[in-house]
Every structure is written in structure tokens, then in C-alpha cells.
Amino acid sequence: MYKILSKEVLSNVVKLMEIEAPHVARKAAAGQFVIVRIDEFGERIPLTIADYDREKGSITIIFQELGKSTMQLGKLNPGDSLVSFAGPLGHPTEIENFGTVVCMGGGVGIAPIYPIARALKEAGNKVISIIGARTKELIFWEEKMRAVSDELIVCTDDGSHGRKSLVTEPLKEILDNKNNTIAKVWAIGPAIMMKFVTIATRPYNVPTIVSLNTIMIDGTGMCGGCRVLLEDGAQFVCVDGPEFNGHKVDWDNLLSRLSFYKNEEKQAVEHYEHTCRIDGATVKGRE
Amino acid sequence: MAELKPAERMKIKRHDMPNQDPDQRRSNYEEVALGYSLETAREEAERCLQCKDPKCVQGCPVGVLIPQFIKALREGDMVQAVKWMKVKNNLPAVCGRVCPQEVQCEGNCILGKKGEAVAIGRLERFVGDYELSHRTCPMVKAKKTGNKVAVVGSGPAGLTCAVDVAREGHDVTLFESLHGPGGVLIYGIPEFRLPKSVVHGEISYAAECLCIDIKTDHVIGRSFTLDELLHDFDAVFLGTGAGLPSFMRIPGINLNGVMSANEFLTRVNLMKAYQFPDYDTPVRLGKKVAVVGAGNVAMDAVRCSQRLLSLEAKRTGGTPGEAHIVYRRSKDEVPARAEEVHHAEEEGVIFNFLTNPIEILGDDKRNVRALRCVRMELGEPDASGRRKPVEIKGSEFDMEVDTVIMALGTNPNPIVFVDAEGLERTKYGTAVADHETGRTKKERVWAGGDVVTGAATVISAMGAGKRAAADINRFLKGEADWQ
Numbered sequence A: 001m002y003k004i005l006s007k008e009v010l011s012n013v014v015k016l017m018e019i020e021a022p023h024v025a026r027k028a029a030a031g032q033f034v035i036v037r038i039d040e041f042g043e044r045i046p047l048t049i050a051d052y053d054r055e056k057g058s059i060t061i062i063f064q065e066l067g068k069s070t071m072q073l074g075k076l077n078p079g080d081s082l083v084s085f086a087g088p089l090g091h092p093t094e095i096e097n098f099g100t101v102v103c104m105g106g107g108v109g110i111a112p113i114y115p116i117a118r119a120l121k122e123a124g125n126k127v128i129s130i131i132g133a134r135t136k137e138l139i140f141w142e143e144k145m146r147a148v149s150d151e152l153i154v155c156t157d158d159g160s161h162g163r164k165s166l167v168t169e170p171l172k173e174i175l176d177n178k179n180n181t182i183a184k185v186w187a188i189g190p191a192i193m194m195k196f197v198t199i200a201t202r203p204y205n206v207p208t209i210v211s212l213n214t215i216m217i218d219g220t221g222m223c224g225g226c227r228v229l230l231e232d233g234a235q236f237v238c239v240d241g242p243e244f245n246g247h248k249v250d251w252d253n254l255l256s257r258l259s260f261y262k263n264e265e266k267q268a269v270e271h272y273e274h275t276c277r278i279d280g281a282t283v284k285g286r287e
Numbered sequence B: 001m002a003e004l005k006p007a008e009r010m011k012i013k014r015h016d017m018p019n020q021d022p023d024q025r026r027s028n029y030e031e032v033a034l035g036y037s038l039e040t041a042r043e044e045a046e047r048c049l050q051c052k053d054p055k056c057v058q059g060c061p062v063g064v065l066i067p068q069f070i071k072a073l074r075e076g077d078m079v080q081a082v083k084w085m086k087v088k089n090n091l092p093a094v095c096g097r098v099c100p101q102e103v104q105c106e107g108n109c110i111l112g113k114k115g116e117a118v119a120i121g122r123l124e125r126f127v128g129d130y131e132l133s134h135r136t137c138p139m140v141k142a143k144k145t146g147n148k149v150a151v152v153g154s155g156p157a158g159l160t161c162a163v164d165v166a167r168e169g170h171d172v173t174l175f176e177s178l179h180g181p182g183g184v185l186i187y188g189i190p191e192f193r194l195p196k197s198v199v200h201g202e203i204s205y206a207a208e209c210l211c212i213d214i215k216t217d218h219v220i221g222r223s224f225t226l227d228e229l230l231h232d233f234d235a236v237f238l239g240t241g242a243g244l245p246s247f248m249r250i251p252g253i254n255l256n257g258v259m260s261a262n263e264f265l266t267r268v269n270l271m272k273a274y275q276f277p278d279y280d281t282p283v284r285l286g287k288k289v290a291v292v293g294a295g296n297v298a299m300d301a302v303r304c305s306q307r308l309l310s311l312e313a314k315r316t317g318g319t320p321g322e323a324h325i326v327y328r329r330s331k332d333e334v335p336a337r338a339e340e341v342h343h344a345e346e347e348g349v350i351f352n353f354l355t356n357p358i359e360i361l362g363d364d365k366r367n368v369r370a371l372r373c374v375r376m377e378l379g380e381p382d383a384s385g386r387r388k389p390v391e392i393k394g395s396e397f398d399m400e401v402d403t404v405i406m407a408l409g410t411n412p413n414p415i416v417f418v419d420a421e422g423l424e425r426t427k428y429g430t431a432v433a434d435h436e437t438g439r440t441k442k443e444r445v446w447a448g449g450d451v452v453t454g455a456a457t458v459i460s461a462m463g464a465g466k467r468a469a470a471d472i473n474r475f476l477k478g479e480a481d482w483q
């Protein structure tokens, strides 16, 4: 059992939790992820390692309440425990001094981009960060991001905070500016955002790293459910990634695979809400 | 019963296994084979001739003391039967259910030459089940030695090795990457063939009697590397299996609705998708499923599909979908256990022999629409002696399906070999290890089971775990140096 040490509400649908898991914390690095299972009935869901504390033996996760599992996770509190917590999985981000880099976080993607921006800054890069979300309430960690960036641009789709635009707009301006030589771009967020970031950078030939969030089961290369189609064939996101050269990804294939279980996901939420209403606080009639 | 003469024993007919009715079982997940009663088991045991040179034992990869346990069983001494069994086999309730007996112990039984072999597997299951419900607990741990052994992977190879090493008084830690121990027994082989309660029973028994520390959620190569384990432990055994799926190199493989058998079986068995939404993990099949391949894995996948489709039909009141096997050779070459093929047929699975997929076709939403196949015929025998299937020109046809499950064989998962300098591997990715001792080319590292042989059988993995354990015990006692 893995204990929840602390919890923070970052926005009405985004929550942070620090989990006690020394076997993961001892080796965790930016860019890697964990597989979490809430209870005996739970599915295995992948979540990025947003931060870690080796001495305390803890891992920080940040998640957006999208469906049944993340909604249920959001209801837990410090002192509660999770039944499974496996990791660190996937390859860490390759950190070097590249020169000037752009780090982009969309929505809950702000969480995983933060440790990457921090590590790139520590390695001596000039870091320009762009974070964005649909609306003001969904933006979090603005000050933390500012602290590790040489420049920070904040966007919202509805203009309720920062600039009213998609994150790709300021990106294009930066790429167009003759005074800038951008060595590399990182983009983490919804698949559709990452797709458009790679479309934006392609004409400039700027290497663009994306972190793919396919549906996963084991997270160790055993099922192939996470496979993604790249220009040169299929790869497994959990062991070959999760970071890939965004210009090689077949985005339409990725997007269609992500929505394959839509009906079942909806059914799971309905079932969850139904049993919650019947049983009050207990889930599925069992503690 | 009075002592019988051999001729009288040979007159007794082999006892059938009572099975759940096919019409019923096709829409539930309960065990198909119901097991012998005590009377039937003892009568079946009477058939054994107690050969002086028992051929059956030679057919068993671990050399189970077959005549001995059968004799104890027919005398009604169950405690003794369990004792004989456990000399060579820690998991009789498992092996009795899943061993390919027809090519192993029973395939060699002298009675099989003229008539029908003694039902050794069924008797073994009976003894194993008795032990699980009565727990006579013959597993005793020797005095603590202070030596520490790490076992990686909790499938049959790892479990067997862990048990035999722990018995000698060494401290054993068993690392497993998934959330539950058991390997293929838990995530691959379905409930209706091997109830998970049997596997859990065998595992918790070993853990309780021998204080084996089972650490799940520990991916070796990630949480800890092999070299780190060698720092903390005196010996390391790798029993990480062959869990990496392969996909056919044909167009359309990344369409929605194409799955590896591993993904499908993991969703259904480990994650219990057949109880969705009570369990969170779903599986989506549509109306018509094609499973490519005809080994044990394919049979399990197609029989799970058949059940899911029937359950869905029951729930919605519609007509049940179809579950197909697509196999490029003929029925004679099918590698699965005979009983499994027979059960699949009874349950309504449709077999398409001499049929080879060449492309998967999708609709505008990138969902599978059809499997394009060609018909095959058997040509000249190849190197393995099997007649090689060759394509019949112009025989392409489309099979309309919603789901394609690839059951094509698997390779060892390379994660464990990160930071394992000096551990030699073959070009197939399997670890190089001595057959008798399990020693790898890396000091203090042993390996066995599917990670060495590639996909094989439960009992052969157990045998390898046992031989390695014996060598680890000799090594730790100082009776055998690492050379």
C-alpha cells in the first residue's frame, strides 16, 4: 500500500498528491512516469512523475479529473492509500545544454513540463516557457514556471488570463524572430495541442520533443496496447518513450486510438456516479 | 478394495473428467473441468500398474514420483500422496490443470500403448486440490542461514526457485513488476481453465510457510537494476518469462481493434474486464473476432472472446457474435493442448485452417472492418519436418471482423537486462544459461523458464527453477564455486 502524504487542489479539476513510494523515488527522473491503481477493482493508469523527494521517499503526481479513475483519485485524502504504484517507467528526458529552448505545457501538461524546464535551466539553457489552458482556473504553477524560465508566456483560449490565444501563436512568433535560434522545443499537453505544435515547428526544422499519453495497461512493454505509429514503424510508448520526435508521429492514428474506448469510459463514469449516489461515500459498496 | 491383478487393472476404463455443459459454460467464466470425486480418483488410481521402470516419470520434465503418489492415493493416504507429490512439484493443482499431459507423463504411460493412459494429470490435480483445502503443510523452513537471495519474476520458474531456496533457510525476496504474483498463471491463462483462487492459494501458502517476501510493483531494470540487486543479495535468479508480444508485419496493424493476445488476455484475466464496469478495465470486441494463431495462447484468447460475446448477447438479448481461429497450417499441426482445442470446438469456436492473413482493412474511423486472407495448401516438409504451407495464388478473400487478436508467440522482455553487464543473450533475446544449473555468464546470476527457452510450458519453467535452486543452495553452502 502506498500512502498519500499530502494533497493540493491546483484548480477545480487539477489535483496534486505526494505519495510515499521509496522504490520509485530512489531512481525517478524528469520525463518518467508511474502506473497507479487505486483499489482492487481499479485500472492501471499512467501518470507523469511531476517531482520527487529521494530523502522522503516520495513522488509527486498531478492529475486532471477526466474520467472514472482520476475522479475517484481526486476524492482521496492524505492518510488514504493506493494499492499499486509502479515505476519509474519509460526513459528520462535527455538534458543537455542545447542553447535556447522552448518548453510548452498545455493544461495538466504544465505539471510534467515543469521538472523538464527546471533541469534544462540548471543545465545552462536559455529557457522560454509557454503555458496555456482553456481558461484562467486551469492555469497553475505560474510562479514556479516563471522561476525556472528566462521568459514565460501565459495564454488562455478565452482570454481570462494572460494572452488570449492558443499556445502555438506565441511559439510561431518566437520562431519567426530572426534574433532567436531555437535549438529544441518540448511540448506536453493534450494530443491535439502537441500535434499542432509539431505542425508549427516543422517549417523551421526545429527538433520537437513530445510526451505521448496513449492508453496503457502494464507500462512495461508486455501488451503493446500503447503502440504508436511513427514514420519508421510502430513503437511502444511505455518502453521506447514516452518522449518522441514529434515530427515522426502519426497524429491521426494516435488520436483515433485514444478515443477507441470513449463509450466504455462514459459507461464507467455513469456506473461510478450511480454507485456513489447509492452508497454515499463508499465506492461500489465496498470500502 | 482388494489387491487387483494387472489384467484386472487393465480392464478398468479411464475415468472421464466431469465438465460443465458447453452451452452453459460458453457464457460464464467458471472452471470447465469440475474435478474427480474421491471415489473416482481412487478408482482411476487403481488402473496404475506400478511399473518397476515407470516410463511416465521419464515423460515428466521434473520427474514427479508418479507411481508413489498414485499408490498412496489409492490407499486413501492423502497426506502421503501430497508428500510424494511435493518432492518434485510445488504446484500440483496448477500442473494437473495445465500440463500438456498427452505429450508428457501420460504420453509415456505404458497403458497408453494399447489402450488409454492413466489420467495422471487429473489425479495430480485431485491431490493438489486436496492439499489446498487441507493444508497439511509439509513445507518447513530450515534454520536461518543469513544468506539473501533475490528472485525476479513470480511466474512458475521464479515461484519454484523461491520456494526451494527458502526451504534451505535463506531469506528470499521475490520481485514482480505487475501488481499481483503468478506470471502467466495470473495474467494469461483464464479463470475457466485455471481459477485464480488456486494460484493465489499456492502462492500465499508458499509465502506463509516459508516467509518469502513478495514485492509487487517492482520492475527490475527500473526500480532496481540487476547490478544493484547483486550488491544487496548473495544470489539472483531471473525468471522474467517471455512476455514481449510480436505483431505480424502486415498493413493495418495499428488500426483500432487490433490487439496482441497479451493485451487482450491481460485486460480480461488480470484486470477482469469480463466484470466491467464493476472492475474498471474494459475490453471492446464488437461482433466478430478473429484470433490469429493456434497455440495455447490463441485457444485461450478465442475461448475468452467466445464467452465475452455470449455474455454480451445475453445482456442485450441480441444474437451472439462469432469467435474464429485463423491458422495457416492444418488441424494436424495445431500446437495447443488437445483438450483445449476440443473444448473450444464444443463451445462453438469456428476454425479456419490453411488460412493466412495478409492485410487488415479499416473503415473511415480507422476501426477494423475486415481481415484479408489467402488460402494455403501444404507443400513439402520443411527443416522441422512439418509440411510447409504455401499460398494458393488468387485465393484472396476478406473476412469481415471487428477485432483481430494476434497470438503469434512472444520474446523475453529486455527491461531486466538494463545494467546487466556481462549477461550473455542469444539473438532471440533469451538469456544464455546452463541447462543443468541455470547459471548465466554473469557471476551469481541464475536464470530459467521462458526467459531462457522462449515460450514453453509451466512445468518446464518449474523444472528450470528447481534445478537453479538446487545449484544456488549448493553455491551458498560453499559446495560449488562460481567457475
Ligand SMILES: Cc1cc2nc3c(=O)[nH]c(=O)nc-3n(C[C@H](O)[C@H](O)[C@H](O)COP(=O)(O)OP(=O)(O)OC[C@H]3O[C@@H](n4cnc5c(N)ncnc54)[C@H](O)[C@@H]3O)c2cc1C
Binding pocket: A033, A045, A046, A047, A048, A049, A062, A063, A064, A065, A066, A067, A068, A069, A070, A071, A108, A111, A112, A190, A191, A212, A213, A214, A215, A216, A242, A258, A259, A262, A265, A266, A268
Ligand atoms: C506516460 C503518460 C503520462 C501521463 N501523465 C499524466 C499526468 O501527469 N497527469 C494527468 O492528468 N494525466 C496523465 N496522463 C493521462 C492519464 O493517464 C489519463 O488521463 C487517465 O488514464 C484517465 O483515466 P480516467 O479513468 O480518469 O479517464 P478515462 O475514463 O480513461 O478517460 C476520460 C476522458 O479522457 C480521455 N483520455 C483517456 N485516456 C487519456 C490519455 N491517456 N490522455 C489524454 N486523454 C485521455 C478520454 O478520451 C476520455 O474522454 C498520462 C498518460 C501517459 C500515457
Ligand SMILES: Cc1cc2nc3c(=O)[nH]c(=O)nc-3n(C[C@H](O)[C@H](O)[C@H](O)COP(=O)(O)OP(=O)(O)OC[C@H]3O[C@@H](n4cnc5c(N)ncnc54)[C@H](O)[C@@H]3O)c2cc1C
Binding pocket: B098, B099, B100, B152, B153, B154, B155, B156, B157, B158, B175, B176, B177, B178, B181, B182, B183, B184, B185, B188, B189, B218, B219, B220, B221, B239, B240, B241, B242, B243, B265, B296, B297, B300, B337, B413, B415, B416, B448, B449, B450, B451, B455, B456, B457, B458, B459, B461
Ligand atoms: C495465454 C497462455 C496460455 C498458456 N497455456 C499453457 C498451458 O496450458 N500449459 C502450459 O504448460 N503452458 C502454458 N503456457 C506457457 C506457460 O505459461 C509459460 O511457459 C510459463 O508461464 C513460463 O513461466 P516463467 O516463470 O518462465 O515466466 P512467466 O510465467 O512469464 O512469469 C514471468 C514473470 O516475471 C515478471 N517480470 C518480467 N520482467 C520483469 C522485471 N523486469 N522485473 C520484475 N518482474 C518481471 C512478469 O511480470 C511475470 O510475472 C501458456 C502461456 C500463455 C501466455
Ligand code: SF4
Binding pocket: B059, B060, B061, B062, B063, B064, B066, B089, B095, B096, B099, B101, B104, B105, B106, B120, B121, B124, B459
Ligand atoms: S507435472 Fe505435468 S508432466 Fe509432470 S506428472 Fe504432473 S501433469 Fe504430468
Ligand code: SF4
Binding pocket: B047, B048, B049, B050, B051, B054, B055, B056, B057, B066, B067, B108, B109, B110, B111, B118, B120
Ligand atoms: S507408466 Fe502408467 S501404469 Fe506405469 S507407473 Fe506410470 S502411470 Fe502407472
Ligand code: FES
Binding pocket: A215, A216, A217, A218, A219, A220, A221, A222, A223, A224, A225, A226, A227, A236, A237, A238, A239
Ligand atoms: S503499456 Fe503495455 S506495452 Fe506499453
